[in-house]
Amino acid sequence: MKVLIVVPHYGEKDFYYMPLGMTYVSAYLKSKGYDVFFLNLNHHPFSRLREVLQEVRFDAVTTGGLFIHMRPLRAIVETAKIYNPGAKIILGGAVATGDPKFILEELKPDFLTIGEAEWTIDQLLQAIGNKSDFNQVKGIAFMENGNFVRTTPQELIEPLDSLPYPDYEGFEFSHYLDHFAENVQHLAPVRGNIKNRRVGMVISSRDCASKCTFCFRIMGGTYRVRSVENVMGELRYLVENHRINEVYLMDDMFAAKKDRIREFCKELKQLGLPWQCQVRVTSVDDEMLGLMKDAGCYLISFGFESGSKEVLRSMKKGTTPVLIERAIELSLKHKITAQGNFIFGDPAETIETMNDTIDFTRKFKKLCVGYGTVIPYPGTSLYFNLIERGKLTDRLRFHEDSRCQLFNMTNMPELDFKYLVRRVTTENHLRMVWRSGKLRNVKKIDKNAWSMDIRCHHCNGWNENCKLDFRFGELVVCKHCYQRTFADITDIRFMNLQVICRRYFYRYIMSWIVATPQRFRKLYPLVLWFGSVKRSMIQLDKDxxxxxxxxxxxxxxxxxxxxxxxxxxxxxxxxxxxxxxxxxxxxxxxxxxxxxxxxxxxxxxxxxxxxxxxxxxxx
Structure with missing residues (x-):
């Protein structure tokens, strides 16, 4: 059978994360003898899809992605129907698993694969080829005589070592490394030459055993791991064939098993490449971070989420503010860059819990954290609860327009929720001010680029000759303590008056307005008026x-x-x-x-x- 796998265009010009799921499916189908054509629309114009569909009569066209990829996925489905009407269209990934009935009705593919796709899509293709009963294929969804059909779940793949390595060649991984490098100018003080940075993205385990309410688990919540030997074999393959010089371990729970981490650190140290990973705060201890730092780990991403016990309990995070504080302090001790987010708007959120979280984060003013609001991702209990309460009425617009993904899921009045959103935005700007380091030897070296020395706000050490293009941010990682600091771009030498005005507005005016809910309620009409004036004066001709x-x-x-x-x-x-x-x-x-x-x-x-x-x- 001839199968076309299409990676949708993600809309990013400079960098996007490699869709590992599709590369695993491609490799698995090739190992089973299918004739697979892999087309990455981030590397080729959309016209190439039409050409391929006209040149080859495929038996199946498969694609997938996240719920935010609705528009490019719709384009692929409709184009495939026009130019290769005989092919069965199969859609997978989180977009298919989160709300399958809506996706079938809206995008109208022939089939959805629910959860892990390797075994499922193989069985589905066999059923298509044999013209057998699709109801016997596990892990799919489809429409039959106008009725939604979802078959029994597919078994989870075990052992994971039985799967082949991802199809890097079909994905055009070397082209990806050459043309889609993430802009990481902030790493220059600690990494030196970053122009030749080639990151291998590898997943050494699947799924997450946590039950966080805001997170959608496509595979069901059963944590499974690959052997260290199997993962290291893939990394050595990437070093030899694609010349990677850094590793990103994309696991949700990389450090869940300490014995496995010890073995990993031993092997990664021998490999000699810097690496980063994601770790739960409950897994952190002094010994583990020491081993990870010695093995080359320079960055850990944590899921902090909240500084309130009540909100963490509502989120089912299984963590506490004490554990979060310990993880931060141990990362600082071992000079590992720690980053993470705090999100607001959980159903248990109140003005008091918001203040608890902000007060908690202010104890770590020098730490790089971000603030955001909870998004009810399709498939989560938050998402279906909004539908039941009648708050989410236009699901299509929710999927396609990021401006329509903010909902008041709390019990707060609407004006208090607006206060929460404004307070969070203001706090983000204030953290940039707090984490800004002093500058010296400032020189303009290009139209948008500057060279300067930046003093770290954390350890007061100077980072000399930092080259920053402010279109890509003003962060640097200190070479002395490995923590992130901002260049103070309100320096009048940069003459960026719009940025200077915005920073000072949030520092002195907006921070005063949102200091208390009572003051915000009184001045909210003024805030709305100011926003309308700003848009008319600054944004209209540029939007x-x-x-x-x-x-x-x-x-x-x-x-x-x-x-x-x-x-x-x-x-x-x-x-x-x-x-x-x-x-x-x-x-x-x-x-x-x-x-x-x-x-x-x-x-x-x-x-x-x-x-x-x-x-x-x-x-």
Whole structure:
């Protein structure tokens, strides 16, 4: 059987994280004898998909991703239906598992794979080839006679060592390393030459045994590991064949088993590469961090989430503020960069718990942490609870527009929740001020780049000759203590008046407004007025991209239920007659458009001419 695996375009120009799930599926299917063609649309234009679909008659086209990838996934599904109508379209990943019935109704693929896909997609392809009963295939979902069908769950894959290494060649991993390097100018003081940084992303275990309410576990919550020997074999392969010089262990629970960590550290030390990982605060102890630092670990990502006992209990984190504090102190002791986020808006959140968390983080002003709000990811209890309460009514817009993913899931009044959001935003800006180090020897070396010495706000050590392009941030990692510090870009020598005004606004004005909920309630109309004035004076003429996105969404809403016509029908859309039509937009996506004759001129002027004029003929 001929199978096409398509990686959707993630919309990132400079860097994106490698989709390991698809590379595992590709490698597994190849090991089973399938004729697999792997197409990465982050490396090729969308037109390449149309060419491939016209050149080869595939039996199946498979793709997948996260819920935020709805638009590119829709484009792949609809294009496959037009150019290879005989192929079965299979969708997998978190987007398929989180809310399968909605995805089937909205994107209309033939099948969804639920959970781990390697065994499931093999069995599904066999059923397609043999024309057997799909109800006997475990771990899939599909529509049958208008009814939603979800089969019994697939068994979890064990042992994980039985799976082949990911299909790095099909994914074009060398091209990825050469052209999609993450901008890490902040690591220059501790890593030296970062221009040749080549990171191997490896997962040494699957799933997470925790039951956090805000996190969606695609595989069901059963923690399984690969042997250290198997993982090291993959790393040596990447060193020899793709010249990686750094390792990112992407496990959710890398340090869950201490004996395994000791063995890992021994092997990683012999490999001689710097590495980073993700660790739960409950797994941290002095001995383990000492071994990890000695083996080359320079960065640990923690899931802090909250400084309130009540909120942590509601989240089912299984941690306490005391354990979080211990993890931070031990990381500082061993000079390992620690990073993590605190998220607000859990159902148990109150003004008091928010203040508890902010007061807790202020004890570690010099630590690099971020603040955010809880997002109810599809598949989580938070997501389905919002639907049941009638708060999430437009699921399509929720999936496609990140501005529509903030909900008040607490018991707080709406105005208090708005206060919480503003307070969190302000605190983020204040932490940048607190963590800004003094500068000296400032020199402009390019249009957007500067060279300077930066004093670490944590240990007061100087980091000489730091080269920063402020388009990619103003962070550096101190070479003395390995903690992150900001360059003080409010320095008048940089002449970035917009940034200076914003920083001082949050430091002196917004911080005063949000100091108490009572003051915020009184001054909230002033905050709204100031925001509208700022947008009209600063953003209006610069928000072309946002305008296009809004117009694009408006067109999609107009045509939500319009059928996708065949190519010969689509060619007629150049006349802009009223009714549904298909076009290929500026990124090559097949897209439905319905032109309202009464609003035709407005649509033409606002979006249609710029994005679509002269492109319809390419069909």
């Amino acid at each position: 072309i991209k946002g305008l296009k996105m809004r117009m694009k969404y408006a067109l999609q809403v107009l045509t939500k239920n319009a059928p996708m016509p065949q190519p010969e029908t689509a060619a007629a859309s150049s006349s802009l007659a009223a009714g549904p039509a298909a076009v290929i937009n500026e990124k090559g996506y097949a897209q439905r458009i319905e032109v309202d004759s009464k609003k035709k001129e407005k649509l033409r002027a606002g979006y249609f001419d710029e994005a679509y004029q002269g492109i319809v003929e390419k069909i």
